Amino acid sequence: MKVLIADSINQKGIDNLKEYSEVVVQTDITPEELKETINQYDAIVIRSRTKMTKEVIESADNLKIIARAGVGIDNVDLNSATQKGIMVVNTAESTTITVAEHTMGLILAIARKIAIADKSVKENKWEKSKFMGTELRNKTLGVVGMGRIGSQVIKRCKAFEMDALAYDPYLPEEAAKELGIELVDLNRLIKEADFISIHVPLTKETKHLIGEEEFKAMKNGTFIINCSRGGVIDEDALYDALKSGEIAGAGLDVYETEPPVGNKLLELDNLVATPHIAASTNEAQRDAAIIAADEIIEVLKGKTPKNVLNLPSVDPETYQILKPYLTLCEKLGSFIGQGVKGKIKDLEIIYCGELAEIQKQDILTRTILQGLLTPILNRAVNTINSQAIAESRKINVTEGRKCDSQGYDSIIKIKVKTDEDTLSVEGTDLHGPQIIKVNNYWVNAKPEGNMFIAKYEDIPGTIGAIGTNLGKYNINIGTMQVGRDKAGGEAIMILTVDHEIPKDVINELKELENVHDANGLTL
Known part of the structure; x- marks a missing residue:
């Protein structure tokens, strides 16, 4: 078995691989060289430099696994790898502790005004009274998103004798109890938490999840931290809340535009900003190399690795x-x-x-x-x-x-x-793909693009009212499918539309007479 290390990784990962295979380290390999030689290897380890394009993968007749020592796989043609029967893995868990610790670092930095105090001392000033801080003990941390990182943040906050609330609409109460946390809705978390830490992906549901309304609902002295994705927090609303003193401080590692050149948030003393480095530690790089090596070793042993992405x-x-x-x-x-x-x-x-x-x-x-x-x-x-x-x-x-x-x-x-x-x-x-039934009602719909589904009473005028309201917001209907159990009974409607339906429009449609429920989908 032969493994190519195409990008620089921690030596520990290389040493582990050498126990099971022949390892070739060529971290300056060119795309042309890679295409010419890839058929010699059973496995390859990459980071972000090396591109596993369709052309390279098509030449990889013996390759069994592509291991990305990191989180993203933008540099791998996943479809081509799947068609070729090549497994693709990454090492997402390698950054869990690193990001959780960075989150705690930002919490401490904004609570104790460490960044501006450091700057002041280095300017030969001694402004002790200016940097009065806030203790973490007996404060409440609210975590938005209870994935791997959110769980680790809560574990660490308990060491500081903090209380914890969590918001995750998809986490069952039983799982929350096993984690020892109180699961609440977002409104309660925002109103009660002293520190709020964001750990959710950026989706249409989470875009500007925290905005003007949420900042106004927070109690005075609240701090907010985001080490997840830029865009979850409305930065204009955050600037206003920090500038006016509605909230006490913020710690950001991610931004809506990166790098945040010219961002007015950077003018504020009650913001601590880091350049998207929450996942960047020596230990995380070491762990990424070890996990990548372990995944390859599993394949070389004829077993299935746990982080396969295809x-x-x-x-x-x-x-x-x-x-x-x-x-x-x-x-x-x-x-x-x-x-x-x-x-x-x-x-x-x-x-x-x-x-x-x-x-x-x-x-x-x-x-x-x-x-x-x-x-x-x-x-x-x-x-x-x-x-x-x-x-x-x-x-x-x-x-x-x-x-x-x-x-x-x-x-x-x-x-x-x-x-x-x-x-x-x-x-x-x-x-x-074709949907032929929804809730036992016969339909004929293709599950693709922007869709809309509504449950309603089969009464004349209801379909027209839904269509009229969509037209009011210039949302064009592509196709319509309806199904019902009997005339005048409950019915279901499935639409394909040309544009995504905003959440506030969905809420307005739910309020229509005889409409029981409505939802927008993106497939």
Whole structure:
């Protein structure tokens, strides 16, 4: 077995690999050289410099795994690797502790005014009274987003004798109790926390999650920290809140535009700013190298690594049968995950027809979970880790088989139950993913692009009222599908629209007479 180290990594990772394989270190390899020689290797370790393009991957006839010693995989053509049967892994967990510690560093820096005090002393000043600080003990930390990093931040804040509140709309109460935290809604967290730390991905739901309204709801003296993604905090609103004294201070490692050249926030003394370095420590780089090496070693031993970001291998014959349904599974999972309200408790999956005869359905279930969980989590979800994540979230997954596929080659039926809602969807492949039933109502919709789903009373004028309101906001309808159980009963509407429907428009539609619920989706 032969491994190429194409970018600089910690020596510990290289040493570990040498125990199991021949290792070639060539950290200055050019794209042309890589393309010419990649077929000699069973594995490759990269960071951000080396680009695993489609052309390189197509030449990698013997390559089994691409290991990215870091978080992102923008420099890897994931689709080409999947088609070639090459596993792609990263080392996202290597930065968990590092980012959590940086978060605590920012909390201490803003609470004790360390940055401006340091600057003052270096200017030969002695302004002790100017830098009166705030203790962490007996204060309340509010964590927004309870993923790997958020959990570690709470663990560390307890060492400072702080109380903790957490907001995560997708974390069940049982999981929160196991972590020893109180789960609350965002409004309560904002009103009660003395320190607020953000640990969520940047999505359409979290864009400007903390804005003018939230800052006004915070109590005087609140501090806010963001080591997740720029854009979760509205920086204009943050500037106003800091400038006016509505909040006491902020610590930022990420910004809406990076680098934040000319950002007016940088003018303020009650802001501590770092240049997106929360994940940058010697230990994190060491751990990334070790984890990358461990993943490769698992493959060299004939085992499956745990951080695979693409499909696990299946035999070619089975893969050809499953291939059209993998996209369908991800789309159905995403559709039902975005369309249901509340915390997911139970997921039921039934495979009908041809798929019921396949023994290796595990990849389909994992792909459904990937689609279900990806929009709501601040971590990479893939077909390898999706089941473990579902288990950690206390989601009960059951599978079944049926021979009857109602005239189709195969049908996949999914039903989700939450603490406040139930939603079911059925789909098949008809030259592409197709939704054929929602809540047992027959429809015919392609799960793609911007969509809208509404439950309503089948009364004349309701459909028109929904369309009129969308038109009022210049939202054009592409296709419309409706289904009902009986005339005048409950009905369901599925639209494809040309543009994403803003959240406030969705809320307005929910208030329409005879509309029971409405939701916008992006697939």
